[in-house]
Amino acid sequence: MSGQREQLSRRRFLAGAAGAAGTAILAACGGSSAPTNTPAPTTPATVAAAPTAAASPATTGTTAASAPTVVATSAAGSAVAPSGPLSSVAAPSAVANAPKGGTLTHAIVGTDAKSFHPYLTTDTVSGAYQGNVYAGGLIKYDDNTLDIVGDSAEKFAVSADKKTYTFTLRDLKWSDGTPLTTDDYVWTYQQVIKPENKYPYLENFGDIVSFTATAPRTLVVTLKDAYVTGLITAGSSITPLPKHIWENLDWSDPTKNPEINAPTVASGPWKLKEWKRDDHATFVANDLYWEGRPNIDTLTTRNFGTQALAYQALKSGEVDWSSFQPSDYKEAKTLPNVTVYDWFDANGNWSYIGFNLRRPALRDPLVRKAISYATDRKGIIDGVLNGLGRPLSSPFPQSSWAYSPNVERYDFDVSKAQDLFKQAGYTLNAKKLTKDGQQLTLKLLYPSASKVSEGIATVVQQQLSDLGIALNAQSLEFQALQDTLKKEPFDYDLYVAAWSATTEPYYMYQIWAEQSIPELNSGAYVNKQVEDLFEQSHREFDTEKRKAIFAQIQKLITDDAPYVFLYEGQSYTGFNKRVGGIAVGKFGPYNIHKWYLTK
Numbered sequence: 001m002s003g004q005r006e007q008l009s010r011r012r013f014l015a016g017a018a019g020a021a022g023t024a025i026l027a028a029c030g031g032s033s034a035p036t037n038t039p040a041p042t043t044p045a046t047v048a049a050a051p052t053a054a055a056s057p058a059t060t061g062t063t064a065a066s067a068p069t070v071v072a073t074s075a076a077g078s079a080v081a082p083s084g085p086l087s088s089v090a091a092p093s094a095v096a097n098a099p100k101g102g103t104l105t106h107a108i109v110g111t112d113a114k115s116f117h118p119y120l121t122t123d124t125v126s127g128a129y130q131g132n133v134y135a136g137g138l139i140k141y142d143d144n145t146l147d148i149v150g151d152s153a154e155k156f157a158v159s160a161d162k163k164t165y166t167f168t169l170r171d172l173k174w175s176d177g178t179p180l181t182t183d184d185y186v187w188t189y190q191q192v193i194k195p196e197n198k199y200p201y202l203e204n205f206g207d208i209v210s211f212t213a214t215a216p217r218t219l220v221v222t223l224k225d226a227y228v229t230g231l232i233t234a235g236s237s238i239t240p241l242p243k244h245i246w247e248n249l250d251w252s253d254p255t256k257n258p259e260i261n262a263p264t265v266a267s268g269p270w271k272l273k274e275w276k277r278d279d280h281a282t283f284v285a286n287d288l289y290w291e292g293r294p295n296i297d298t299l300t301t302r303n304f305g306t307q308a309l310a311y312q313a314l315k316s317g318e319v320d321w322s323s324f325q326p327s328d329y330k331e332a333k334t335l336p337n338v339t340v341y342d343w344f345d346a347n348g349n350w351s352y353i354g355f356n357l358r359r360p361a362l363r364d365p366l367v368r369k370a371i372s373y374a375t376d377r378k379g380i381i382d383g384v385l386n387g388l389g390r391p392l393s394s395p396f397p398q399s400s401w402a403y404s405p406n407v408e409r410y411d412f413d414v415s416k417a418q419d420l421f422k423q424a425g426y427t428l429n430a431k432k433l434t435k436d437g438q439q440l441t442l443k444l445l446y447p448s449a450s451k452v453s454e455g456i457a458t459v460v461q462q463q464l465s466d467l468g469i470a471l472n473a474q475s476l477e478f479q480a481l482q483d484t485l486k487k488e489p490f491d492y493d494l495y496v497a498a499w500s501a502t503t504e505p506y507y508m509y510q511i512w513a514e515q516s517i518p519e520l521n522s523g524a525y526v527n528k529q530v531e532d533l534f535e536q537s538h539r540e541f542d543t544e545k546r547k548a549i550f551a552q553i554q555k556l557i558t559d560d561a562p563y564v565f566l567y568e569g570q571s572y573t574g575f576n577k578r579v580g581g582i583a584v585g586k587f588g589p590y591n592i593h594k595w596y597l598t599k
């Protein structure tokens with residue numbers, strides 16, 4: 001829930017089809033989170049109001065700096081103007097007598113959270129619920145400047161060799177009054193790094209040499225080497241669990257550890273009151289939250305079966321906060337009881353069509369480039385997204401500081417597509433694009449739960465059919481789609497997906513690395529020069545030199561065309577006008593503890 005803080009958490013591996021639209025919402029509740037270092041898959045929709053996550057094809061999410069999350073949208077050239085001006089909401093100054101009390105009801109759609117265990121779950125909704133009750137990220141991105149600043153740490157220092165990081169905690173307390181100290185951080189770290197505890201992102205700790213407490217409020221983290229991401233690694237690795245509650249409980253079995261599904265002690269702005277799976281979760285204000293008790297007494301998250309039902313609940317006033325489909329955006333902007341907030345997420349939420357490079361026809365870069373030129377991005381943005389996005393031409397969106405416009409843009413050009421197919425040895429016979437007597441026949445997969453993905457598939461099917469390609473567009477339920485992309489026999493040619501990226505561009509290497517095949521690199525793209533450049537960016541501390549490195553990466557990848565880069569999505573969400581104190585930063589709505597209800 002994006003209303004909290006953009007923490008540097010590392011577990012944003014979203015496996016859902018909510019799209020950007022769902023991402024902002026959950027993130028807001030959790031606040032600007034700490035930087036993450038894993039890209040998150042998302043269902044292309046982008047336009048959003050739900051939380052962001054980590055990396056995996058075909059889905060969406062938000063976190064601050066260490067890991068890439070994937071949603072949908074990025075631009076490499078002229079941006080498509082959104083249907084209305086983007087909201088520009090500065091952080092409201094503290095309302096001296098802000099109303100207290102009341103219940104804020106938030107709608108989510110789709111799969112519910114798995115558990116409240118931060119180290120055994122990878123989905124976005126679980127991460128959002130956990131962010132409500134567990135704070136403690138040492139650092140975060142500033143929601144407006146994107147500078148890394150202290151969060152649970154009031155200050156931090158970096159050694160001259162850039163290998164040792166010293167954090168001084170604020171005066172923190174668990175909701176039961178027990179001091180939250182470095183013992184909680186160290187104990188949690190010690191559990192997480194045990195292989196038998198099966199943390200999904202255990203490799204994230206490979207650079208940490210030691211993680212020690214030198215005093216109740218002083219934590220020292222030493223790394224193997226000096227990396228530009230060292231502060232993120234040291235400061236975002238651990239969100240502490242309450243040692244005094246967990247130390248005698250089982251780490252992973254909820255039948256032996258009730259805290260996994262029903263935490264009784266919190267460090268975040270909210271405490272769990274009740275969780276009824278697939279229906280609702282109710283949280284109450286934490287009086288001892290270090291940033292101050294929320295003005296609102298109760299936060300209820302309700303699970304709706306469809307985006308349409310959630311939107312109707314927003315219109316009727318049944319819920320206070322919800323995302324909705326792009327097709328409802330214009331109407332939502334006119335509703336007398338709703339305010340729509342929109343932004344282009346600093347992490348970059350972008351959509352694409354991935355190629356299966358195991359297929360002989362698609363191993364030819366001329367064919368991939370031809371399909372890219374044959375895809376009308378602006379038409380998709382205008383017709384499917386109702387203008388809520390801007391064209392994407394490279395692996396870094398316009399919202400990224402590393403973005404370079406100096407790449408091949410693949411603007412819609414049927415003649416160029418036809419010429420490239422001709423260069424690749426294809427001829428048009430009786431309206432069929434053929435080579436060696438065989439028509440080019442492709443299978444395109446997309447997630448059945450995403451109307452946006454369906455719209456993209458429909459447009460692309462028509463455009464490629466016009467060129468003589470036999471394209472079979474097939475929808476699959478999310479898990480079936482993931483299985484097809486990641487398991488033998490890899491029976492597909494193209495797939496519609498999205499990434500919620502990371503603020504720190506280095507972490508996006510994961511979706512292009514050979515070692516990530518097929519988990520994050522589903523299409524089996526391999527370019528060792530790209531991997532070497534990502535590694536250079538990891539060791540270079542000069543920002544301008546890093547920007548030049550990332551420009552090279554973008555040119556190499558766009559020249560290879562392993563994706564049809566589609567668009568960077570405009571994120572948005574709707575609030576009932578009775579909700580006050582909302583600020584929208586670079587990651588969306590934040591500081592939920594300062595929000596209030598006017599009636």
